[in-house]
Each structure stands twice: as C-alpha cells, then as structure tokens.
Amino acid sequence: MTVWLEGVENRPFVPTEYVVRLARTPWELAGYYALRRTVFCTEQGVFRDDDRDIIDQVAMPIIAACCMAGMPDRVVGAVRIHEVEPGLWRGSRLAVHAEHRKLGRIGAELIRMAVSTAHGLGATRFLAQVQEQNVLFFRRLHWKSLGEITLHGLPHHDMEADLSRYPPHGQDQTWLLRPQSRSRQVA
Numbered sequence: 001m002t003v004w005l006e007g008v009e010n011r012p013f014v015p016t017e018y019v020v021r022l023a024r025t026p027w028e029l030a031g032y033y034a035l036r037r038t039v040f041c042t043e044q045g046v047f048r049d050d051d052r053d054i055i056d057q058v059a060m061p062i063i064a065a066c067c068m069a070g071m072p073d074r075v076v077g078a079v080r081i082h083e084v085e086p087g088l089w090r091g092s093r094l095a096v097h098a099e100h101r102k103l104g105r106i107g108a109e110l111i112r113m114a115v116s117t118a119h120g121l122g123a124t125r126f127l128a129q130v131q132e133q134n135v136l137f138f139r140r141l142h143w144k145s146l147g148e149i150t151l152h153g154l155p156h157h158d159m160e161a162d163l164s165r166y167p168p169h170g171q172d173q174t175w176l177l178r179p180q181s182r183s184r185q186v187a
C-alpha cells in the first residue's frame with residue numbers, strides 16, 4: 001500500500017553535506033577507484049574493465065564524500081593530480097557519481113581542490129585533457145583551451161587553468177559543501 005503524505009515533497013534523498021579533500025584512508029582510496037571504474041568503464045565505456053594506469057603510481061588522489069550524521073560515508077567524487085615535470089602539473093579522471101551531479105558544485109570544487117593543491121606544491125602551470133562536452137564547464141572555471149586533441153578515440157581539448165584564480169593551499173585542506181544553500185565553508 002502506498003501512503004501519500006499531504007504537503008511532503010516527492011524528491012530523491014539529497015545529502016546535506018559533502019567533504020572534499022585528499023584521500024587519506026584505505027576506504028576512501030577504494031571508493032575513489034570504484035567510482036572511477038563506474039564512471040569511465042561502466043557509464044562512459046572509455047576503458048573496458050579498469051581505468052587504472054601508470055600515472056596512478058605517482059598521482060595524488062582527491063575525493064568528495066557525502067556525509068551521513070556528520071561523518072564521511074561514501075565517495076561520490078574523484079580527481080587525481082600529478083607533476084609531469086618541475087612546475088608542470090596535470091589533473092585527470094575527474095568524476096562525480098551520476099546521482100550527485102549538478103547538486104552541490106562537487107565537480108567544480110574537486111577542480112578547485114586539485115588546482116589549488118598543485119599550486120601549493122609549486123605548480124606554475126596546470127593542464128588537463130578535457131572531454132569536449134565539458135569544455136564550457138572548464139571555461140566557466142577560468143580555464144582556456146590550448147587546442148583540440150583526440151584521446152581514447154574521443155574529442156578532447158587540452159586546457160590550462162588560470163592559476164591566479166586558484167590560490168595555493170596545503171595538502172591538509174578540507175572543504176565542506178552544503179548543496180541546499182550552495183555555500184562553501186573552509187574547515
């Protein structure tokens with residue numbers, strides 16, 4: 001039997017809080033790889049069974065986790081950063097779980113965490129290879145296209161962040177996101 005409650009909005013559950021930070025624990029790292037597999041293998045089919053590559057041996061993993069009762073509970077966002085040569089950093093494998101997209105600026109805040117962390121570690125340039133459908137998203141976040149490329153058979157743009165828009169910070173930085181108010185707090 002279905003009971004309809006008068007005046008109660010029928011919408012999916014939306015977590016009230018997310019944390020964005022470097023992955024610190026084994027469960028965060030496991031969730032980070034699982035999410036990447038879900039998005040890049042199952043959803044997009046860019047890779048077959050596993051999207052891990054040699055860059056994972058040196059990259060720093062960054063996560064967004066949704067919180068339950070104030071505690072990080074499940075990894076729903078991921079990105080990684082690594083230094084290619086002194087001063088030149090790259091970000092890759094940006095992913096937000098489909099159920100958490102366009103909710104609390106999780107993708108935008110993962111990018112901010114990625115670029116500002118690299119900036120804090122001495123980056124003088126920060127680049128990423130961006131899928132064509134996301135170029136506008138990156139442009140709005142102060143990135144410029146350096147040109148079109150094909151990667152994994154798909155159209156991409158090589159893009160560069162405007163570092164002046166991403167103040168450097170340390171590796172222990174944690175951000176709290178609250179989707180409903182769309183505000184961000186520094187912990």
Ligand SMILES: CC(C)(COP(=O)(O)OP(=O)(O)OC[C@H]1O[C@@H](n2cnc3c(N)ncnc32)[C@H](O)[C@@H]1OP(=O)(O)O)[C@@H](O)C(=O)NCCC(=O)NCCS
Binds near residue numbers: 093101105108
């Ligand atoms: C691309 C992706 C990371 C964006 O994550 P997200 O959490 O939905 O993005 P945000 O909520 O931070 O978006 C911030 C703003 O950009 C907009 N936006 C999101 N994706 C966009 C896109 N592809 N193009 C244009 N605008 C976009 C949002 O609507 C939001 O706008 P608002 O501030 O006016 O409300 C996510 O869609 C994703 O994981 N996609 C699949 C994997 C993928 O494509 N990875 C990137 C490879 S380059």
